[in-house]
Amino acid sequence: MSMSSKSTLTVVLMDAPFESARTTTAMRLLDIAARRGYDINVFAYEGAVYLPFARQTQHPNAVHGHDTAEENHPLPKDWVTALIAAAERNGGSIDWANCGLCVDERGADEAVEGVRRGTPADLVDFAARSDNTLVIPTS
Amino acid sequence: MKVLQIINTAYRATIEEQDDTVVWLTHAMTGAGGDFDVLLAGNAVNYTVERQDAAGLSFGDWRQTQPPRLGHDVAGLIGKHVRVYVVDEDVREIGLTAVTQVDGFTRIARAELADLFDHYDQIWRW
Numbered sequence: 001m002s003m004s005s006k007s008t009l010t011v012v013l014m015d016a017p018f019e020s021a022r023t024t025t026a027m028r029l030l031d032i033a034a035r036r037g038y039d040i041n042v043f044a045y046e047g048a049v050y051l052p053f054a055r056q057t058q059h060p061n062a063v064h065g066h067d068t069a070e071e072n073h074p075l076p077k078d079w080v081t082a083l084i085a086a087a088e089r090n091g092g093s094i095d096w097a098n099c100g101l102c103v104d105e106r107g108a109d110e111a112v113e114g115v116r117r118g119t120p121a122d123l124v125d126f127a128a129r130s131d132n133t134l135v136i137p138t139s
Numbered sequence: 140m141k142v143l144q145i146i147n148t149a150y151r152a153t154i155e156e157q158d159d160t161v162v163w164l165t166h167a168m169t170g171a172g173g174d175f176d177v178l179l180a181g182n183a184v185n186y187t188v189e190r191q192d193a194a195g196l197s198f199g200d201w202r203q204t205q206p207p208r209l210g211h212d213v214a215g216l217i218g219k220h221v222r223v224y225v226v227d228e229d230v231r232e233i234g235l236t237a238v239t240q241v242d243g244f245t246r247i248a249r250a251e252l253a254d255l256f257d258h259y260d261q262i263w264r265w
Contacts, residue, residue: 120164121171128140137265
């Protein structure tokens, strides 16, 4: 595969937000792929279905001496939205599928726009259509 | 496309999920037409032990009625023609040689893993 050819990548995420540096690293990898206009599939499994959870909210941080606006706390749902927009802007796409049963058991059924409910069959399909698949599991 | 699922970490939320989530996912994806095999390594080799019993969990009046049955679930994969490999050194290191294990899995030495990986299009390490 040449550097200029368009790739299709599948990334499987498993970590819940705010608990592991793996999430940030995964998002950075997705960002590179989005900037390159790749077609990206994300299968969010288990706690990762909370990454695009729409009800995440920012908060003040008294330890930092910041109000909510000053703290401007990062929210993974905004990262997901930004990544989807970046992919589209660069001629690519992100098909983000949240494992439906994982959503149900967590009550995480409110996701940002661009995220859909999926099943393990989606992951099979994603992988079959991808140049490669990266699994980033929880530990 | 043939995929080898490597399960290297065992008992991640198996009480809450009442199964291993990657074993479960492999069942589901096999049912969806995927072509998967499994390699159990590290403490996950314990999933081959037949008589694991996680029953009896209770909190107050709440009782768990469907505890995980990991040996059963691994045997179920084998029953679906998923090849289950188990790292032989890990089996011996945690002392499983004297317990009853499920039928049908294949022991493999660490030195043979590279050759095994050559038979797959993708390797997913969980």
